[in-house]
Amino acid sequence: MSKHSQSVxxxxxTHVEAAFSALDLPVEYGRVVVAGKPDIAPFQCNGxxxxxxxxxxxxxDIAQAVVEKLENIADIAKADxxxxxxxxxxxxxxxxxxxxxxxxxxxxxxARHAEVTKKIIVDFGGPNVAKPMHVGHLRSSVIGDxxxxxxxxxxxxxxxxxxxxxxxxxxxxxITELKYEQPDLIYFNADITEGYPTTSxxxxxxxxxxxxxxxxxxxxxxxxxxLSRTATSELQAGRAGYRALLNHFIEVSIIALKKDFGxxxxxxxxxxGEAAVDPLIAPMVAKFKADGFAEESEGALIIRVxxxxxxxxxxxxxxxxxxxxxxxxTTDLATIQDRRDTLNPDTILYVVDxxxxxxxxxxxxxxxxTGLFPKKDLEHIKFGTVNGTDGKRFRTxxxxxxxxxxxxxxxxxxxxxxxxxxxxxxxxxxTERAEIARMVGLAAIKFSDLQNVRTTNYIFDLERFTSFExxxxxxxxxxxxxxxxxxxxxxxxxxxxxxxxxxxxxEKKLVLTLDSFNRALANAEEKRMPHILCDHVYSLAQxxxxxxxxxxxxxxxxxxxxxxxxxxxxALTLRQLELGxxxxxxxxxxxx
RNA sequence: GCACCCGUAGCUCAGCUGGAUAGAGCGCUGCCCUCCGAAGGCAGAGGUCGCGCGUUCGAAUCGCGCCGGGUGCACCA
Numbered sequence: 146m147s148k149h150s151q152s153v154x155x156x157x158x159t160h161v162e163a164a165f166s167a168l169d170l171p172v173e174y175g176r177v178v179v180a181g182k183p184d185i186a187p188f189q190c191n192g193x194x195x196x197x198x199x200x201x202x203x204x205x206d207i208a209q210a211v212v213e214k215l216e217n218i219a220d221i222a223k224a225d226x227x228x229x230x231x232x233x234x235x236x237x238x239x240x241x242x243x244x245x246x247x248x249x250x251x252x253x254x255x256a257r258h259a260e261v262t263k264k265i266i267v268d269f270g271g272p273n274v275a276k277p278m279h280v281g282h283l284r285s286s287v288i289g290d291x292x293x294x295x296x297x298x299x300x301x302x303x304x305x306x307x308x309x310x311x312x313x314x315x316x317x318x319x320i321t322e323l324k325y326e327q328p329d330l331i332y333f334n335a336d337i338t339e340g341y342p343t344t345s346x347x348x349x350x351x352x353x354x355x356x357x358x359x360x361x362x363x364x365x366x367x368x369x370x371x372l373s374r375t376a377t378s379e380l381q382a383g384r385a386g387y388r389a390l391l392n393h394f395i396e397v398s399i400i401a402l403k404k405d406f407g408x409x410x411x412x413x414x415x416x417x418g419e420a421a422v423d424p425l426i427a428p429m430v431a432k433f434k435a436d437g438f439a440e441e442s443e444g445a446l447i448i449r450v451x452x453x454x455x456x457x458x459x460x461x462x463x464x465x466x467x468x469x470x471x472x473x474x475t476t477d478l479a480t481i482q483d484r485r486d487t488l489n490p491d492t493i494l495y496v497v498d499x500x501x502x503x504x505x506x507x508x509x510x511x512x513x514x515t516g517l518f519p520k521k522d523l524e525h526i527k528f529g530t531v532n533g534t535d536g537k538r539f540r541t542x543x544x545x546x547x548x549x550x551x552x553x554x555x556x557x558x559x560x561x562x563x564x565x566x567x568x569x570x571x572x573x574x575x576t577e578r579a580e581i582a583r584m585v586g587l588a589a590i591k592f593s594d595l596q597n598v599r600t601t602n603y604i605f606d607l608e609r610f611t612s613f614e615x616x617x618x619x620x621x622x623x624x625x626x627x628x629x630x631x632x633x634x635x636x637x638x639x640x641x642x643x644x645x646x647x648x649x650x651x652e653k654k655l656v657l658t659l660d661s662f663n664r665a666l667a668n669a670e671e672k673r674m675p676h677i678l679c680d681h682v683y684s685l686a687q688x689x690x691x692x693x694x695x696x697x698x699x700x701x702x703x704x705x706x707x708x709x710x711x712x713x714x715x716a717l718t719l720r721q722l723e724l725g726x727x728x729x730x731x732x733x734x735x736x737x
Numbered sequence: 738g739c740a741c742c743c744g745u746a747g748c749u750c751a752g753c754u755g756g757a758u759a760g761a762g763c764g765c766u767g768c769c770c771u772c773c774g775a776a777g778g779c780a781g782a783g784g785u786c787g788c789g790c791g792u793u794c795g796a797a798u799c800g801c802g803c804c805g806g807g808u809g810c811a812c813c814a
């Protein structure tokens with residue numbers, strides 16, 4: 146990597162490591178980090194404290210020696226010692242200056258590809274065919290979408306798959322419940338095996354009604370459950386009428402889901418489901434048996450996945466139920482095989498709530514044990530449950546489940562209200578206003594979800610979703626739109642961008658914030674944590690707001706070269722802001 | 738019962754491969770639009786980092802034990 150494309154932190158890091166090395170201290174002690182106390186200096190190195198024991202010297206003596214080594218380095222304006230031996234580092238003005246213009250010259254505002262790029266599948270652990278999308282689907286959609294965007298941006302070859310839930314007991318529920326309502330449909334006549342209608346006998350609302358009906362009945366009535374189980378097995382065995390129904394169910398579901406995901410701005414490369422791997426199941430199971438991995442137990446066919454090191458023995462993975470049906474884990478294994486053979490990925494990510502941790506542990510162990518796929522390359526990207534304001538989990542059967550589409554329209558309404566209150570978008574026609582309200586509402590929802598640490602539970606609070614002040618999506622859009630407005634004004638005034646010469650404190654801080662973009666991206670990728678990117682984008686907007694308040698850009702008293710410099714800084718900020726938002730899956734309007 | 742996750746300001750949350758006076762946002766108090774968009778900026782009040790013990794020069798961060806909450810624990814997905 147050329148010095149030109151290195152961040153200020155990397156350059157300081159190189160110097161400090163060299164200083165440690167020159168003093169015969171291990172280079173890892175020379176690591177430079179963003180300072181915890183930015184009032185003193187933007188960067189610091191804590192290695193002198195850690196190296197004290199190693200070198201059998203006092204931390205301050207080591208820090209003093211390091212600081213002396215750094216004295217004549219042009220990139221460092223100041224290196225001094227604080228507290229018990231912290232080395233505080235202030236980069237040279239020239240370094241910040243050079244880096245600012247380097248960032249401005251960069252297509253990606255300083256972001257780089259990952260050092261090693263891979264082929265990665267992102268599995269969204271998709272919604273079930275039987276159920277409409279509700280708030281519970283928000284997280285996997287929004288987090289999964291952010292990850293696919295982030296990984297692509299980092300140079301990986303990503304294939305996203307919705308992985309529809311279209312194969313288990315739920316299909317048996319739907320079939321039997323439909324039969325109960327409309328017994329005369331041709332699909333239920335076992336003597337007929339072809340010539341089914343091309344149009345579906347049900348729509349998505351029917352499915353949304355039939356499934357809970359059947360599910361409730363089956364829970365209370367064992368005989369009713371047997372009907373669903375039997376239908377499931379018959380479907381899987383290939384009963385033609387049921388297969389035809391399945392295809393209808395999938396078709397109407399996909400149409401509805403495409404609408405919901407379209408509204409969310411989430412796209413998938415593949416719309417495959419569990420049903421798609423049905424033909425692979427029998428041979429796969431046969432092979433597991435032949436290889437001695439699968440065994441009979443209590444009437445079911447299982448793979449034992451317990452390990453000696455387990456603190457708590459993990460139950461076996463059930464491949465084929467005692468009723469003869471393939472289960473969730475079975476289709477997941479078959480899907481891994483399918484992906485391995487058709488896409489040959491390095492890694493598969495499963496964006497699914499943490500409640501299914503042990504299921505995935507079972508599947509991953511089975512995949513590793515049977516030689517299907519290396520366990521270490523299967524990652525469960527778990528996220529917390531969606532809770533109500535009472536802290537209890539949002540449950541389907543609790544009643545009053547909010548549909549995703551309702552949530553989106555409520556967010557849009559709230560955004561419209563806010564636009565009115567703030568007197569924004571007053572001069573626009575109804576169409577443009579509606580479009581802006583849509584973007585603002587969506588930004589509010591997505592950002593409030595993504596900014597949480599993925600793995601913790603999530604409190605679903607509509608008030609919070611639609612609050613547009615502080616650390617929110619709309620604040621970020623506001624920051625972006627304000628810059629766009631500024632650029633338009635500058636163009637009218639004939640001010641053009643020029644070399645960036647950061648002078649004011651707010652300008653330097655903005656440059657250093659811009660410079661941390663690549664670190665945030667790399668860190669977010671490594672941890673698969675979107676909130677790290679959220680934090681960066683928010684810090685950027687904050688740093689810009691401060692700069693905007695402190696440094697007048699187009700004011701008459703601002704000298705022309707300063708105007709051009711600040712305008713360039715604003716333009717650079719906008720590019721990075723929009724890039725960051727885009728990776729989060731958030732779209733900014735031109736004005737609002 | 739066992740396993741995993743969580744417990745940080747009134748509220749919602751960052752920080753957790755140990756490092757200085759623990760940070761944001763909301764809410765609260767007070768300032769700032771004759772100055773590029775105030776959904777903004779500035780300042781302030783507000784914290785035994787669940788509790789205890791231990792490791793360490795140094796612990797919100799690591800270890801152990803409690804307490805409190807969530808989730809899961811063989812044929813649903």
